Amino acid sequence: MGIFDFLTGEFIDVIHWTDDTRDTMVWRFEREDHEIKYGAKLTVREGQAAVFIHEGQLADVFSPGLYMLETNNMPIMTTLQHWDHGFKSPFKSEIYFINTRRFSNLKWGTKNPILLRDPEFGPTRLRAFGTYTVKVGDPAIFMREIVGTDGEFTMDEISFQIRNIIVQEFSRAISSSGIPVLDMAANTADLGKVIGTAIEPTLKQYGLSIPELYIENISLPPAVEEALDKRTSMGLAGDLNKFTQYSAAEAMTAAANNPNGGGEMGAGLGMGMGMAMANQMANQGPWGASPAAAAPPPPPVEHVWHIAKGGEVTGPFSKAKMGRMVSEGDLGRDTMVWTQGQDGWMRAEDVSDLVHLFTVLPPPPPEA
Helix, strand or coil: CCHHHHHHHHHCCEECCCCCCCCEEEEEECCHHHEECCCCEEEECCCEEEEEEECCEEEEEECCEEEECCCCCCCHHHHHCCCCCCCCCCEEEEEEEEECCCEEEEEEECCCCEEEEECCCEEEEEEEEEEEEEEECCHHHHHHHHHCCCCEEECHHHHHHHHHHHHHHHHHHHHHHCCCHHHHHHHHHHHHHHHHHHHHHHHHCCCEEEEEEEEEEEECCHHHHHHHHHHHHHHHHCCHHHHHHHHHHHHHHHHHHCCCCCCHHHHHHHHHHHHHHHHHHHCCCCCCCCCCCCCCCCCCCCCCEEEEECCEEEEEECHHHHHHHHHCCCCCCCCEEECCCCCCCEEHHHCCCCHHHCCCCCCCCCCC
16 A cells, blocks of 8 residues: 555545434534545435535535545535645535424514504404424525524524514514404414515525414404403393393302301392392293383484685584684684585585574663
């Protein structure tokens, strides 16, 4: 064996990475002085990619497979390194292994409530949370934009930024969707797809992608949830009179079966409630149905007025506001006004609803 064969044999190395964690995204193959031997074997497993950095430059990206690090297999090395020695010398380079599998069961959620205008409840706030999966789509961009020279990059280092992007797009999508709050539970799958599509361009700039995004829950403030519970309870109760009778009968049964319920007091309570039920049923119709209460008349419609002055139209103003304008001198008898249902513009003193706003001059005092 010649010395060159000996040296070449000594320089042969094996480069590979087996991940025994669940959150490592990037791992740098550490060598003393960053020297990798010529002819080294590079093993890239499924779910991995290897990024070759030579003299600070990103030289190549290796997909899964077995590679021999030689000039004939690495054309980029011909321009970056001259192999002019009698034996194959080592070269100072770095190899970063990128985990390209999916990182699943990652959590996201709204830190603060999102304010939106609901068609049924009006302005309201809600919170949401869910899960998502992320993976490295472009190892080269991911190395340049996110990792840099970090020798061991974990999912925790980028998850906070991804959560912020998800929450921002969720807030925008939920506010512009127009979906009522009560119907959002039936549309979480579609909302998840919309949000995933919206954040894809931003994550692509990081070399990442989100294959899946799920909305697990959308919750309302406690006050709104309490109001919904009351509405549901009223719907389940149905006829309030029958519900009252049922509740009274249950109370009577409980009082009669309670041996420590006070003896005569419990019996008296049961008799009193029974008489009240009998009187109530007696006052009902012949078929046991209480007469329907007459609906109150609708409230009167308040007119609002528009004012034309100096070629400009202002308003609408309520009648109370018109009265204050008279006292302040902003509305006179000759001011032109209009309200819905009125046939064109009229002077204020000619409108029956406004004429009383103007002070009527008293007659002259009686003679002494």
